[in-house]
Amino acid sequence: MSQVIILVDDPADWAAYYPARNLLSARDYLQASEPVCTDKKVQVINLCRSYKYLSPGYYCSLLAEARGQRVMPSVRTVNDLSYKALYGLHFEHFESALDKAMKKQGGDATKVTFNIYFGQTEQEGLAELARQIFDQLPCPILRVSFRRRERWTLEAIKTPSLKQVKGAQEDAFARALEQFNARVWRSPRRRRGERYDLAMLVNDEEAMPPSNRAALKRFMQAGRQLGIKVEIVGRDAYARLGEYDGLFIRETTAIDHHTYQFARKAEQEGMVVIDDPRSILRCTNKIYLAELMQAHGVPVPPTAFVFSDTAEQVDSLIGELGLPMVLKIPDGSFSCGISKVEDREALGNALHGYLKQSAVVLAQAFMYTDYDWRIGVLNNRPLFACQYFMSKGHWQIYHHKDGGKTASGNARTVPIREVPPKVLRVALKAARLMGNGLYGVDLKQSGDQVVVMEVNDNPNIDASVEDLWLGEDLYRQVMLEFLRRMEARRLGLPL
Template identity: 80%
Template sequence: MSQVIILVDDPADWAAYYPARHLLSAREYLQAQQSVCTDKKVQVINLCRSYKYLSPGYYCSLLAEARGQRVLPSVRTVNDLSRKALYGLHFGQFEAALDKAMKRKGSGSDHFSLMLYFGHTTQEGLADLGRQIFDQLPCPLLKVDFRRREQWTIEALKPLALKQLKGAEEDAFAQSLEQFNARVWRNPRRRRSDRYELAMLVNEEEALPPSDKAALKRFIRAGRQLGIRVDQIGRDAYTRLGEYDGLFIRETTALDHHTYQFARKAEQEGMVVMDDPGSILRCTNKIYLAELMQANGVPVPPTAFVFSDDDEQIDQLIEELKLPMVLKIPDGSFSRGISKVKTREELAASLRDYLKQSSVVLAQAFMYTDYDWRIGVLNNRPLFACQYFMSKGHWQIYHHQSGGKTESGNSRTLPVQEVPPKVLKAALKAARLMGNGLYGVDLKQSGDQVVVIEVNDNPNIDAGVEDAWLGEDLYRQVMLEFLRRMEAKRIGLPV
């Protein structure tokens, strides 16, 4: 795996820290005085005193990228940090974490600063905020200034130099660097039988993950049998994602979320990724999906887009869709952000609530069935077929109860060849509009009528459910598709 070289303007800046095997001055690195300076397997940590345009620190990051090395900070990060107008573009990614952290901190002051060492901080309660800032702007040493006006915001972001650290700050930096090094070195040398390495993004704390632990183990085993080493990674692996040949997302995705950032980065690194950022973008918004399906002749329930909760709009909805009807927030998942309204009063109340969360709400005619079809599609071919039955006494598969408890209905998995042709045709047509990744197409069937409800990127694959018919072969087919794509990438063919 990668080794680390550390760049400084003056080796004396490093005097307070432990010996480094590859500690180089900026001049030594820029002049490529050692072979390690051009080794593509190297992780470069640029700790020069300044990253200003045309400074030695700037050129170190620039040449590292030109040499095909991974460098922290990257030229893009350096440029983003140089102007508030640029780094301000990243604020929206962690506004929620900032607001949550500030409420927990309960500071009486309108100003405070946060020191980040590879995204780590010694300030209690701010670890998640620090990590999110580092995910967006990966810089070894960063000082973040916050100011409260009407609400808390980031006033300034400033990269720091080693010689600016004192006492406990030096200790915190050394500890964070050691942890960063451990992550870079964490994996053993690739065995000769491992043709490729695949990162599988998971969140062990997620309540309803796309795959349970047993399924994740089966993916790993299937990959191993094909010469693919599958490593489970978390969100803290963002900066070393490029070490892998592919990314498999097994965490619930969203646009304003690190899963989308991982997909974007993997695509930019030229990796094979499922699901890709385009698929996430298309699948996670129900408004987009509904419009796309209707524009391409895919059967969907009678649908309307709602922009207001005035009486005229409500009367029009009732006339078009009848009661009961279903309301959906565009980016809800696992039956969240969805409600069934039976009366005019319920419709008005739900619209008021949903329009506070989204400027557009999706309304659809209610169509009761005992179960929903879920057709798993991989690269435009059917992979599995399930029938998900409604939760007992409820109209949805998932029933989210007060107190956070979630119940779900039973399921039945059957061979793809036993799926009614009309269901299969609609599922494949809908998936094809999303791309060539891994999707779960949800459909309802009532007599001869079949409609597509939605298309999910990174669909559920749980042990004993979706794999109940194919067993281990389901996981093998997914890994075979990764292998096919990684082989195609290697020889320059389209995937």
């Protein structure tokens, strides 16, 4: 059973709440001659009156991390909350949620202040905003103020002490704490035969998710057969991620995104994670990918990195790569941020637009094929093979039309033994450069020429597409790899 340690400056601060066997004063925790607990599954909830630099509250979080314990707030969060210049950075991602939440407030209010307890708030209409703030700044108690001038903006975030929580706020705090730690206070009720818990990160609102609903269910069924309880979670599971043994990301990843934060946290918690942070870093940036492939002799289309849209640069590119040409921004996905240019004027215009989004643009010689190969690779072994055909009348697999609609070409799944040996060799060499995770290597083949277009860290696995050849065994192989890694982790063996 996992253990919770609650830290307060004075045990009297906790008088209004239910008895806590593991309630400790900050002094006792800091001055213990031996670590209070060395179990890395311990959850430390730091409710000291202040988290200021060099205060007892600050040192409690610092020592908890040094002891390998999970602590809230972390030292990083404490530091972020110290200066508006730091915590304000987190709110750059909340503009739409803030606007939506404040419209619900209505009236002539020019300022809104509310408390957040473990990601929950009693303020009507602000629950989603509170959850997003907590995801970015996990802290037991936050008091957030917004002010309306020309638009709603963040005014301040404070960290009230437990002594400042009074009356009905005490009830709200107690409810939020109990819900937050529901799985920590009580022994998890595992089904018979389930040895491990696996969190599968999914975004229900994603328009083009890596796995459809039927595939997610098959992952869960395959896990259950192997003694793994697979639970679908959303981004609100960030703070309790350490309760699981592994993380399987089935949401489109990006560096400046909560998927990367989940991967980093899972790795820090010692969990098995696919895809791991390193794979996300390497795969999501096409500039890095192209440089890495070329440095290790993996064939790619003729490629150039572009830093300007001058006339000289345009002429140089045409001379080097010819026309038509393909331009890509580094972090595009699902054929977004990619364009084919047919002439000099279109090339100059496209470069001008892309360089407003990114300091570097990737340019590649255009190579048309009726389909792209996708080789799914898991731990340096081929998992599945598909041929993705171009969208009808278009040069890409995905055709993003005006009005937000997207069309895609057909797909054909083939057994690994039917894949041309050279395609397979190049795909496996490219995947090895990424790591030992789950990848989708996209390649083009023209005669004897095979080139890598990109390596995806979070490849599509959809029911009735990628699983058409292997069927249920595809999902079983993925879950077997999780089981192998979780067993290795438990035994202290290399993954």
